[in-house]
Amino acid sequence: MTAIRRNGLGLLAWLTGIVFFLPIAWMALTSFHSEADAATNPPSFAASLTLDGYREFFGSGGGPSPWPALVNSTVASVVSTLCVLLLALPAAYALSIRPVKKWTDVLFFFLSTKMLPAVAGLLPIYLFARNAGMLDNIWLLVVLYTSMNLPIAVWMMQSFLAEVPVAVIEAARVDGARLPTILARVVAPIALPGIAATALICFIFSWNELLFARVLTGVVAETAPVFLTGFITSQGLFLAKVCAASLVISLPVLAAGFAAQDKLVQGLSLGAVK
Amino acid sequence: MTATTTAPYAAAPARTSKQPSARLRAWATRAPLLPALVFMIAVTQLPFVATLVISFFDWNALYPKARHFTGLDNYHQVLTDAGLRHSVWTTVLLTVGVVLASLVLGLALALLLDRRFRGRGLVRTLLIAPFLVVPVAAALLWKHVLYNPEYGLLNGLLHYVGGPQPDWISHTPLLAVEASLVWQWTPFMMLILLAGLQSRDQQQIEAARVDGASDWQIFRHLTLPHLRRYLELGALLGSIYIVQNFDAVFTITSGGLGTANLPYTVYQSFYQAHENGLASAAGVLVVIGSIVIATFALRVVSSLFREEVSRA
Numbered sequence: 001m002t003a004i005r006r007n008g009l010g011l012l013a014w015l016t017g018i019v020f021f022l023p024i025a026w027m028a029l030t031s032f033h034s035e036a037d038a039a040t041n042p043p044s045f046a047a048s049l050t051l052d053g054y055r056e057f058f059g060s061g062g063g064p065s066p067w068p069a070l071v072n073s074t075v076a077s078v079v080s081t082l083c084v085l086l087l088a089l090p091a092a093y094a095l096s097i098r099p100v101k102k103w104t105d106v107l108f109f110f111l112s113t114k115m116l117p118a119v120a121g122l123l124p125i126y127l128f129a130r131n132a133g134m135l136d137n138i139w140l141l142v143v144l145y146t147s148m149n150l151p152i153a154v155w156m157m158q159s160f161l162a163e164v165p166v167a168v169i170e171a172a173r174v175d176g177a178r179l180p181t182i183l184a185r186v187v188a189p190i191a192l193p194g195i196a197a198t199a200l201i202c203f204i205f206s207w208n209e210l211l212f213a214r215v216l217t218g219v220v221a222e223t224a225p226v227f228l229t230g231f232i233t234s235q236g237l238f239l240a241k242v243c244a245a246s247l248v249i250s251l252p253v254l255a256a257g258f259a260a261q262d263k264l265v266q267g268l269s270l271g272a273v274k
Numbered sequence: 275m276t277a278t279t280t281a282p283y284a285a286a287p288a289r290t291s292k293q294p295s296a297r298l299r300a301w302a303t304r305a306p307l308l309p310a311l312v313f314m315i316a317v318t319q320l321p322f323v324a325t326l327v328i329s330f331f332d333w334n335a336l337y338p339k340a341r342h343f344t345g346l347d348n349y350h351q352v353l354t355d356a357g358l359r360h361s362v363w364t365t366v367l368l369t370v371g372v373v374l375a376s377l378v379l380g381l382a383l384a385l386l387l388d389r390r391f392r393g394r395g396l397v398r399t400l401l402i403a404p405f406l407v408v409p410v411a412a413a414l415l416w417k418h419v420l421y422n423p424e425y426g427l428l429n430g431l432l433h434y435v436g437g438p439q440p441d442w443i444s445h446t447p448l449l450a451v452e453a454s455l456v457w458q459w460t461p462f463m464m465l466i467l468l469a470g471l472q473s474r475d476q477q478q479i480e481a482a483r484v485d486g487a488s489d490w491q492i493f494r495h496l497t498l499p500h501l502r503r504y505l506e507l508g509a510l511l512g513s514i515y516i517v518q519n520f521d522a523v524f525t526i527t528s529g530g531l532g533t534a535n536l537p538y539t540v541y542q543s544f545y546q547a548h549e550n551g552l553a554s555a556a557g558v559l560v561v562i563g564s565i566v567i568a569t570f571a572l573r574v575v576s577s578l579f580r581e582e583v584s585r586a
Contacts, residue, residue: 010391016383017397020457024403026427027415043430087313090306100304104579106311108572113318115568117518119537120557121321123328123544128321147317150310208408211520211537215545225410225521232525234418239425242418246411257406258399265465269507273469273578 031243038239053240057248066245068220069227072138073249076213076223077206080145084153084202085195087146092157097164097187107158110151118148122215129216136218144212149202156201156267160194161187197263200256207253224249322561329554336548348555358539358556365517365535365563367448372455373512377505379456380463387464388471405461413525416454417443421526447531451522459516463508470504471497503574510571517564536560 029045030038031054037047059065095103125144126135134140164187172182213223228249231242257264265273332344352358387398404412420427423441432439443450474497482492520537527533529542536556544553 006389006391009386009389013383013386013391013397014393016386017400020460021400021403023415023420023427023457024407027419030419039425041425041430042433043425043427087310091310094303094305094307098303100307101300104576106307108576110310110314111572111575112568113314115514115564115571116318116322117537117557117560117564119518119520119540120325120561121318122540123550123553123557124321124324126544127324127550143317147314150314154310204406208410210410210524211541214524215541225408228408228410228414229525231414231418232528239419242414246408246414250406250408250411253408254403254406257402261399261402264402265469268462269466269469269511273466273504273507 027243028247030239031247033240035237035240038243039237053244054248056238056241057244064227064230066224066227066248069222069224070249072217072221073207073224075138076141076145077203077252080142080149080206081199081202083142083146084149085199087150088153088157088198089195091154092161095154095158096161097166097169107155110154113147114151118211122211125212126215135216136221138217138221140216141209141213141221141223144216145206145209148209149205152205152267153198153202156198156263157191157195159266160191160198163194164190194263197260197267200260201264201267204253204256204260207256325554325557328550329558331551333550334548335544335550344551348551349559351552352555352559357534360532361534361536361539361556362559364448364533365537365560368452368455368519368523368533368535369513369516371448371452372459372516373509375452375456376459376463376512377508379460380508381467381501381505383460383464384467384471387468401464402461404457405459407458409458409521410525412458413454413522416450416457417526421450443527444531447527447533451526451533454526455516455519455522459512463512466508466511467501467504470501474500503578506570506574507578510567510574513567514564514571517560517567536563 026043032049032051033044033047034050034052037044038053055061056063057066059067094100095107100106129135129137129140168186169182172186177185208225209223210225210229213226214229217223217226228245231238231245260267329348330343330345331341332347333341383401387394387401407415418426421442423429423439426442428442429439479492479496482496487495518537519535520541523529523533523535523538524541529538534542537560540553540556540560543549543556
């Protein structure tokens with residue numbers, strides 16, 4: 001292959017990367033512009049920078065404060081992720097290190113629940129929540145997000161725990177190590193990076209979720225994506241504020257996603273691709 | 275298969291010694307699994323059964339006393355109502371369009387990123403970023419910052435070349451929604467296909483090259499057959515996620531201009547029109563559609579999975 005062609009393809013890869021990233025870069029730049037500079041045609045690339053968009057978003061202009069929504073999203077995502085780990089770790093153990101009979105069938109049952117569209121269960125869950133007085137309650141979302149992410153987590157953890165060699169576990173057992181010691185000293189060091197990636201992916205999915213949050217929460221328990229839906233209709237000059245809001249609310253996901261980059265495919269493909 | 279091979283193994287000691295302890299041990303093995311299993315059945319399967327039951331009732335939440343059993347009437351209504359039929363069609367168009375476009379783009383990007391060049395890691399990171407924007411935020415970004423006819427970036431860039439200044443969302447509403455989803459889902463496809471490319475047998479490719487095979491022949495006869503299952507997996511998982519898409523439709527067009535897909539219609543018919551029975555019937559139809567896709571998806575995942583297990 002000629003050097004020109006190789007360089008050309010490298011250049012093409014760079015160009016597509018930049019084109020895909022451009023909307024995000026533009027969003028970031030616009031968030032630092034004043035509202036007047038943000039809404040010009042042709043676009044003002046070199047306008048002076050200001051933090052006004054961020055100040056507006058955090059409620060200095062008299063709008064609703066995003067903090068309650070950010071706190072709600074954090075609670076729903078972090079607590080549901082912890083619940084997922086608590087339920088998925090023992091389950092993955094019983095599907096890999098000490099497998100039950102027909103463990104593949106069980107694994108595929110978990111996967112099949114992920115293929116049931118969430119919207120199909122929405123109405124009964126709404127009716128249940130209304131009758132139980134659980135509407136606009138963040139803990140209901142914690143339960144639902146746990147069920148949403150549990151199958152993914154079980155699949156991922158199963159594949160991570162299966163990487164722990166059985167021979168090493170047997171050797172530790174022969175040496176008289178008990179189960180807690182084996183888990184802490186043998187299994188954890190090998191499986192920990194995978195478990196961390198699983199947690200980050202569950203966090204992302206919970207943080208992003210809109211449909212359930214939109215239907216089941218109101219003013220008290222609204223999450224960050226629901227807060228963002230307040231920007232759906234135009235409100236005069238508000239581009240800088242929208243960009244600041246979108247960026248701030250996406251930051252945790254961007255951070256978690258880049259941290260889990262190497263295991264992202266495995267999580268998204270439900271463990272089918274390594 | 276696993277049952278026949280493991281059954282005599284497990285039964286042999288049980289018959290000779292004490293049976294209760296073997297049963298106890300089996301339950302001890304199963305115990306760690308049970309909380310997760312019971313939780314999943316309670317939270318995901320029971321509501322669906324309830325949806326199925328409700329779908330056979332004529333039930334408007336505003337007139338709860340008039341609730342009565344109607345058999346398949348709701349399904350008849352969903353399938354004959356022009357608006358609802360349109361939303362079935364929209365769902366198909368949206369899903370197929372987004373999945374195909376992002377799969378083709380994702381394949382092209384995966385092929386570009388599979389070769390070495392300076393800054394490959396950085397380009398990969400740039401390309402993943404769109405997938406890591408909160409879906410509502412991404413939809414807002416497209417709606418207000420890119421598509422806005424007066425000051426959006428698209429028309430701003432067109433302005434430089436003296437191009438037209440279209441109102442993107444009004445003129446091509448479904449395409450506008452699709453473009454934003456393709457932007458978000460192309461990285462997903464790229465990641466899966468890149469993993470597929472990197473699991474190719476390099477020796478086989480070298481051997482083919484030594485035998486004088488051209489790049490195209492290697493791609494056509496070695497790479498593509500190897501990628502087939504990764505393409506299937508990407509298409510099926512993408513379909514499962516995009517069939518359920520609510521965020522983009524809700525944010526960019528609010529279901530207007532003929533872009534309401536089934537999830538949006540289900541949401542609207544019970545949240546705004548309070549038609550519980552109809553919403554449930556539409557929900558059951560989404561499930562039937564998903565089951566068709568899911569059956570294929572499960573088959574692909576299980577074939578990849580068996581390969582992994584047998585390799586280990």
